[in-house]
Amino acid sequence: MNRLRTLFLILSLTAGWGCQDVKQSEEYQSLAAHNAALQDSIQQMQHEVNEITQSMNQIENNLVALRRDEMQIEDIREEKGTTKNDRIFLILAEMDAYMEENKSVIRKLDNQLAKSRHANQGLRRLVALQKQAILEKEATIEELNLSMARLKQEFTTTVAAKNEIISRQEAQLTNQQKNLEEKENTLQTGFILYGDRKQLFDKGVLQTEGGLLGKNLKLTTKLDTRHFAPVNIKNVQEINIGVTNRQKALTIHPGDSYYFVKTAGITYLKITDPSRFWSVSKYLVIVTEG
Numbered sequence: 001m002n003r004l005r006t007l008f009l010i011l012s013l014t015a016g017w018g019c020q021d022v023k024q025s026e027e028y029q030s031l032a033a034h035n036a037a038l039q040d041s042i043q044q045m046q047h048e049v050n051e052i053t054q055s056m057n058q059i060e061n062n063l064v065a066l067r068r069d070e071m072q073i074e075d076i077r078e079e080k081g082t083t084k085n086d087r088i089f090l091i092l093a094e095m096d097a098y099m100e101e102n103k104s105v106i107r108k109l110d111n112q113l114a115k116s117r118h119a120n121q122g123l124r125r126l127v128a129l130q131k132q133a134i135l136e137k138e139a140t141i142e143e144l145n146l147s148m149a150r151l152k153q154e155f156t157t158t159v160a161a162k163n164e165i166i167s168r169q170e171a172q173l174t175n176q177q178k179n180l181e182e183k184e185n186t187l188q189t190g191f192i193l194y195g196d197r198k199q200l201f202d203k204g205v206l207q208t209e210g211g212l213l214g215k216n217l218k219l220t221t222k223l224d225t226r227h228f229a230p231v232n233i234k235n236v237q238e239i240n241i242g243v244t245n246r247q248k249a250l251t252i253h254p255g256d257s258y259y260f261v262k263t264a265g266i267t268y269l270k271i272t273d274p275s276r277f278w279s280v281s282k283y284l285v286i287v288t289e290g
Helices: 002-019 026-077 084-115 121-188 197-202
Strands: 189-195 206-209 216-219 229-232 238-242 246-249 258-263 266-271 283-289
Touching: 026 084, 026 121, 084 121, 121 189, 189 197, 189 238, 197 206, 197 283, 238 283, 246 266, 266 283
Parallel strands: 189 283
Antiparallel strands: 189 229, 206 216, 238 266, 246 283, 258 266
């Protein structure tokens, strides 16, 4: 009888427990809340780790690009040509951009590590190593920049010196050209003066021989070009003497290189052979009468 009572009690209790909802129990609710908090913590940790990993990958990619640029600079330095320095300066500018990006990412990592509750010592050591690598690259780039600055200064100094030499040479050539043109103009310039005896005497071009009563005319030894009209001896072939009865060339010119002719009452000197005409004298003095 006692055994039957005990069995009935067990069955009753078991049946009572079976009718209860386990999810509504205090124990179950506590375990569910703890599990949810644990899942949130795991997700947060995974998110933080992913962000840190992404930042470190970005730094690593930039370091690889920096090494590539260094090798490219080394190759360019072996080349010949005037544009290689400009190409190196462009690469250095690109390297500076990579370094600025890395520094920005490192600052971001420092903030992430400072706020993170899940970053372990391993992650912190990796970030420290990345910082060291960035500092080493920064030193390398600084050395490259200094080297290129020296080269640029040397190049600028060399170019300035060459430009100065070129300027002096150009000035010298200009002066030489000017002198040649002046000599050419001098060689091609003749001087013409005509008039009656009084006019020529007044201008100091004529003098007489044989005393005061002498009738022989003679040119003075020094002719003042201010009284003469300049002409291009290659171009002038005809000179208008004006209305005259008689005329005579007092300067010496080959007789077969010119002649006088009258047209409509006007006397002209015709030069038939300019080279021969001006070969003896570049001055032409004509005395006229009437």
